[in-house]
Amino acid sequence: MQMAINMTETGLGNFANLKRLAYFAAVVETGSFTAAADRLGITKAVVSQQVARLERDFRTTLLTRTTRKVTPTDAGHAFYQRCALILREAGDAFDELAAVAGEPVGTLRLTAPLDYGISAVVPAIAAFVQRHPQCKVDAVLSDQSLDLMSGQVELAIRVGWLTELHVQARQIGTFRQLLVAAPGWQQQVSQLDGPEGIAALPFVANQALRDPTHWTFSRTELERQRVTVHPAIHLDATLAVREAVRLGAGLSVLPDFAVADDLATGRLIPVLPAWGLPSGGIHAVFPAARFRPGKVRAFVDLMVERAADAAVSH
16 A cells, blocks of 8 residues: 655644654554553543544544554554654664764663563663663563564564574573472482483473474483473463472473572472573564664663673672
8 A cells, every 4th residue: 555645735744743653653552542642651632632633634544443442444554554664763863863972862662571571671671771861661571472573662582592584683691491390299300210201291381482392302412312292281471381380280391590599499490400401592683774773772782781790690
């Protein structure tokens, strides 16, 4: 869908209409006028009036409104894609000017997995806004990966193995995968001769992973065993898997940052500690772009700094 628009006739060349694009984009991204107003720090009435005026100016319905949610029409979805690009470019332009002065400004929109987000990203966010008081952070923590190309976020923290195309990434750390269980399983797991024995034990599968039922263990470079587990429980969030394992539901493989405290306090025990699983990377990922906003670079630098400090302390 393409629209040939005369900037002078429609008034899109003025700042007021750029603000209307931001209001409209916020409604699409949050799914409601109330949530959009909260994000923008203005009243719901202002958002509703400005979006309605945008629709009147173009004589086009951009949003379908119900009592439960607001969704874009086909025209609205196409318009949003353009809006997101325009707003991102405008934000980059302002950030580039601010970068000349050296101090990051603006709202950093990022996403991260829930487990790593709680343990590492949220503390970094708290430190970031204290270090850079002119910045705000809008974070989405979820085990379901948010599409970087949607325009809703400008930075993603990915834990694991990167599969995305047309993105740029910087490694900020690593993690180990650990096979763990509740202390009540101590007798059974102590009798295991090797990884193949876990196939007979209850397993809690993490559906957030690409392949939660096949695991390759290694003890030396030449000694490896691939095991297929038979889950008694399937869950779609790492923290939910950890809770089920804590409660004795079975064994599971979890990242070291999610179980470090539990292992230290004895709430969980390591299973087959002589056998290792592949380690993974933790990356900051951003859309491919010529310019990286100062707020993004500053936050990634902070994450790298904190990851290095944590490695030294351990």
